[in-house]
Amino acid sequence: MTQPAVQLTGIVKRFGELLANDHVDLTVARGEIHALMGENGAGKSTLMSILYGLLRPDAGTIALDGEPVVFDSAARAIAAGIGMVQQGFALFDSMPVVDNVIYGAEPTRRGLLDRRAATAAVSELVERHGLRLAPTDRVGDLPIGVRQQVEILKLLYRRARVLILDEPTAVLTPAETEQLFTVLRDLAADGHTVLLVTHKLHEVTAVSDTVTVLRDGKVTMTGPTSATGRAELASAMTGREVDLDRVYPAGQPGAEALTVTGLTVDGRAAGRPAVDDVSLSVRAGEIVGIAGVAGNGQTELVAAIAGLLPARGSVTVGERELSGLGVARRRAAGLAHIPEDRAEVGAAPGARLTDNLATGFHRRPPLLRKGFLRSGAMRTHAERIIERFGVRAPGPSAPMRTLSGGNQQKAILGRELTHEAPVLLVEQPTRGVDIGAVVGIHTELIAYRDAGHAVLLVSAELSEVLGLADRVLVMYEGRVVAEFPKTEADPHAIGLAMAGGAPRGVAGGTAEDSAGGAAGGVAGAAGGDEADVVGDATGHASENMAGDTAGDTTGDAAEDSGGGAA
Amino acid sequence: MIDAALFSSALGALTPILLAALAGALCQRAGVFNISLEGTMLVGCFAGVAGSWYSGSVWVGVLTALLAGTAYSLILAVGTVTFAGDAIVLGVAVNLLAVGLTSFLIQTVFGTRGSFSDPTLPGLDPVEIPLLRDVPFLGEVLSGHSALVYVSWIAVPVLALVLYRLPVGLRLRGVGERPEAAASLGVAVDRYRYGVILAGGALCGLAGAQLALGNVTMFSENMTAGRGWIAVVAVMLGRALPWGVLAASVLFGLAEAFGFRLQGIGLPQQATDAAPYVVTLLALFVFSARLRSRRATRRTTVT
Numbered sequence: 001m002t003q004p005a006v007q008l009t010g011i012v013k014r015f016g017e018l019l020a021n022d023h024v025d026l027t028v029a030r031g032e033i034h035a036l037m038g039e040n041g042a043g044k045s046t047l048m049s050i051l052y053g054l055l056r057p058d059a060g061t062i063a064l065d066g067e068p069v070v071f072d073s074a075a076r077a078i079a080a081g082i083g084m085v086q087q088g089f090a091l092f093d094s095m096p097v098v099d100n101v102i103y104g105a106e107p108t109r110r111g112l113l114d115r116r117a118a119t120a121a122v123s124e125l126v127e128r129h130g131l132r133l134a135p136t137d138r139v140g141d142l143p144i145g146v147r148q149q150v151e152i153l154k155l156l157y158r159r160a161r162v163l164i165l166d167e168p169t170a171v172l173t174p175a176e177t178e179q180l181f182t183v184l185r186d187l188a189a190d191g192h193t194v195l196l197v198t199h200k201l202h203e204v205t206a207v208s209d210t211v212t213v214l215r216d217g218k219v220t221m222t223g224p225t226s227a228t229g230r231a232e233l234a235s236a237m238t239g240r241e242v243d244l245d246r247v248y249p250a251g252q253p254g255a256e257a258l259t260v261t262g263l264t265v266d267g268r269a270a271g272r273p274a275v276d277d278v279s280l281s282v283r284a285g286e287i288v289g290i291a292g293v294a295g296n297g298q299t300e301l302v303a304a305i306a307g308l309l310p311a312r313g314s315v316t317v318g319e320r321e322l323s324g325l326g327v328a329r330r331r332a333a334g335l336a337h338i339p340e341d342r343a344e345v346g347a348a349p350g351a352r353l354t355d356n357l358a359t360g361f362h363r364r365p366p367l368l369r370k371g372f373l374r375s376g377a378m379r380t381h382a383e384r385i386i387e388r389f390g391v392r393a394p395g396p397s398a399p400m401r402t403l404s405g406g407n408q409q410k411a412i413l414g415r416e417l418t419h420e421a422p423v424l425l426v427e428q429p430t431r432g433v434d435i436g437a438v439v440g441i442h443t444e445l446i447a448y449r450d451a452g453h454a455v456l457l458v459s460a461e462l463s464e465v466l467g468l469a470d471r472v473l474v475m476y477e478g479r480v481v482a483e484f485p486k487t488e489a490d491p492h493a494i495g496l497a498m499a500g501g502a503p504r505g506v507a508g509g510t511a512e513d514s515a516g517g518a519a520g521g522v523a524g525a526a527g528g529d530e531a532d533v534v535g536d537a538t539g540h541a542s543e544n545m546a547g548d549t550a551g552d553t554t555g556d557a558a559e560d561s562g563g564g565a566a
Numbered sequence: 567m568i569d570a571a572l573f574s575s576a577l578g579a580l581t582p583i584l585l586a587a588l589a590g591a592l593c594q595r596a597g598v599f600n601i602s603l604e605g606t607m608l609v610g611c612f613a614g615v616a617g618s619w620y621s622g623s624v625w626v627g628v629l630t631a632l633l634a635g636t637a638y639s640l641i642l643a644v645g646t647v648t649f650a651g652d653a654i655v656l657g658v659a660v661n662l663l664a665v666g667l668t669s670f671l672i673q674t675v676f677g678t679r680g681s682f683s684d685p686t687l688p689g690l691d692p693v694e695i696p697l698l699r700d701v702p703f704l705g706e707v708l709s710g711h712s713a714l715v716y717v718s719w720i721a722v723p724v725l726a727l728v729l730y731r732l733p734v735g736l737r738l739r740g741v742g743e744r745p746e747a748a749a750s751l752g753v754a755v756d757r758y759r760y761g762v763i764l765a766g767g768a769l770c771g772l773a774g775a776q777l778a779l780g781n782v783t784m785f786s787e788n789m790t791a792g793r794g795w796i797a798v799v800a801v802m803l804g805r806a807l808p809w810g811v812l813a814a815s816v817l818f819g820l821a822e823a824f825g826f827r828l829q830g831i832g833l834p835q836q837a838t839d840a841a842p843y844v845v846t847l848l849a850l851f852v853f854s855a856r857l858r859s860r861r862a863t864r865r866t867t868v869t
Contacts, residue, residue, distance in 0.1 A: 074750065074752060089747075090744065090750045091747060092744055093743070093744075103737065103740050103753075104737065104751035106736060111732065113732060
């Protein structure tokens with residue numbers, strides 16, 4: 001078997017003026033994990049859609065195991081052994097795992113669904129690949145990471161030999177990501193070929209054997225991952241030098257701007273509070289970073305400070321006590337907030353950019369006069385933000401959702417920074433944002449700090465927290481369990497605290513493991529060599545962490561789907 | 567006040583609602599909110615009477631109703647599936663068109679206005695079930711209905727079987743829950759939607775046949791009188807589950823029969839005719855209150 005499992009030759013795809021794929025060649029060997037990298041809009045998804053038969057190339061050929069093939073539909077590609085997990089899940093939440101897996105290829109007995117045979121087939125796959133789920137589990141009750149495994153099961157059930165995963169980790173916690181990678185490595189060892197579409201450098205270095213980078217529809221680099229440096233990948237993606245691990249100079253903190261004392265938020269389940277007696281302060285001219293595995297109370301903490309969640313305890317901005325006040329009053333008192341979820345909370349995706357940027361400024365002059373909004377002033381206001389923060393948009397009247405993720409984020413960032421509020425709460429500022437745009441966003445946050453504002457930063461990317469923050473707090477199970485000044489912020493110690501290993505010391509083995517759970521962030525900070533070590537160090541601790549965060553996500557998802565069904 | 571005859575008439579009254587509601591549930595399951603039940607049923611009423619009158623056979627009438635209902639539902643199918651129109655807007659249009667169309671046709675076909683009936687118009691005969699009819703009370707309630715009443719009873723388990731035990735039912739539920747996911751697995755979403763809308767049209771045609779040839783033997787303008795809308799409510803109350811829809815339809819059938827009975831004790835007809843609608847309103851209140859409390863629990867727990 002010397003023939004490559006997948007060979008794309010000279011693929012060209014044009015959408016009107018846009019050349020999405022420009023003579024792309026891609027060779028993927030059997031049994032390897034091949035990372036396809038590139039920024040948003042580089043043509044990765046187009047190329048994969050062509051391989052999966054969703055799009056037809058304008059030119060070029062596809063060969064599987066050396067045999068030329070032509071796919072005019074996904075059904076043809078599936079029949080040829082290609083499977084694709086698309087971005088966002090294509091699952092039926094109300095149905096059990098087994099129904100999701102067999103859907104479209106159901107085993108029957110005398111015309112009726114043969115659930116017994118289906119369950120047996122699914123159980124067999126689950127066992128063979130060491131997945132952690134039961135065929136009878138309702139998908140809506142499963143954690144996000146496990147749902148991803150259901151997607152993979154669907155492919156395996158259809159006997160796919162080439163698995164395409166399009167940005168599979170966008171919705172996963174670091175621990176879930178590590179679990180996914182374990183499954184992928186296992187599949188590759190089993191003779192499956194995996195094509196991983198991603199724009200995250202640390203994922204490429206952690207899991208792939210070979211990497212191909214696309215930029216503006218062209219292949220800019222391809223080669224074995226082990227022989228490729230992170231800087232090389234980054235410049236192949238962006239077309240310029242990018243300083244990935246830049247650590248910004250410390251700020252010059254002044255007076256306390258935000259003080260939180262004894263803040264407690266009730267948890268969903270009785271017993272454990274989501275935020276448990278947290279006290280912290282952020283000074284003017286200081287960025288305080290909160291690190292932690294997702295689901296340890298960071299989201300709730302920020303929501304409570306912003307007034308979005310009821311909480312006990314005290315929150316003061318400057319001299320002003322905020323407890324008991326609503327969101328608008330808190331904002332007026334000097335809070336700005338860039339929420340984690342820009343599509344749901346941060347912006348109205350269907351509304352115009354102008355309207356989105358006016359929100360929060362709409363209750364007072366110059367946008368409001370005599371009870372009426374002034375459309376001219378709104379437009380000027382929007383244009384000013386678009387200009388200053390370099391938001392790339394078709395125009396101020398374009399609906400928010402037509403902007404790329406990075407540009408949406410820049411717009412929201414711009415809106416909130418424009419408030420010049422003394423205290424900024426910012427969550428996951430660069431999630432889903434291109435590497436090129438990340439640096440810009442970081443620079444803006446640092447500039448905001450240096451202008452004398454206080455910033456409370458929550459990020460799942462440890463490298464981001466380490467690079468930006470003047471002080472790092474670690475949250476675990478709703479509590480602040482450790483605090484590190486910038487000079488003492490060490491990825492390993494922080495990783496240990498994130499896994500609940502602080503403040504009491506825990507044996508060295510666990511430290512390794514917990515760092516593995518936070519592989520994403522640690523890899524970013526620790527540099528190429530160490531990243532591999534850390535990525536491989538998946539032990540039981542990180543799996544336990546996965547269990548924890550998993551529990552939280554499930555709750556959300558299950559309730560959401562319940563509402564949808566009703 | 568409450569006796570076997572009341573339940574027996576309730577069974578007759580609930581049948582058109584049940585058949586239409588099953589149509590609605592089927593569509594709902596495939597993600598089509600079908601509010602055209604009322605109009606399609608009315609077309610079925612007219613086609614049933616016309617078919618029966620011109621052929622002299624009630625069964626030709628029933629078949630005509632079924633085919634007319636199917637054909638008429640094509641408007642909704644083409645509009646919502648092929649042209650991606652809004653199902654509510656189209657549904658309203660289809661319902662309004664049915665009223666106008668049948669009023670027009672009654673004049674051109676039968677040459678009368680308002681209503682058409684004739685002693686020689688063949689209607690559905692009661693079917694006596696051997697053995698069962700001799701059982702006291704139960705026999706009186708369950709035996710002696712038109713064949714379509716029994717068809718509707720069979721339709722409930724059949725729909726349940728199709729939805730939950732056949733591959734086509736699994737696919738259909740998937741199409742309703744997440745069409746893009748179904749499509750990604752090679753299931754032709756549009757074909758399923760066409761299928762349920764047309765099958766729903768056939769069921770509504772049968773509902774109309776039962777109403778115009780079973781419950782009564784005549785056609786009159788707008789004779790469905792909101793039963794299709796009650797069926798829409800039954801779909802929601804029964805959460806588009808076959809047995810749930812049956813339970814909701816029984817509730818409305820009883821209300822209609824009971825309202826008719828109230829006339830017997832001297833209440834004005836206008837008041838008693840309102841009984842099913844009052845029950846519908848109450849049911850909607852209960853339903854939305856339940857929904858709201860569910861949402862409220864959700865809100866307090868999520869955030």
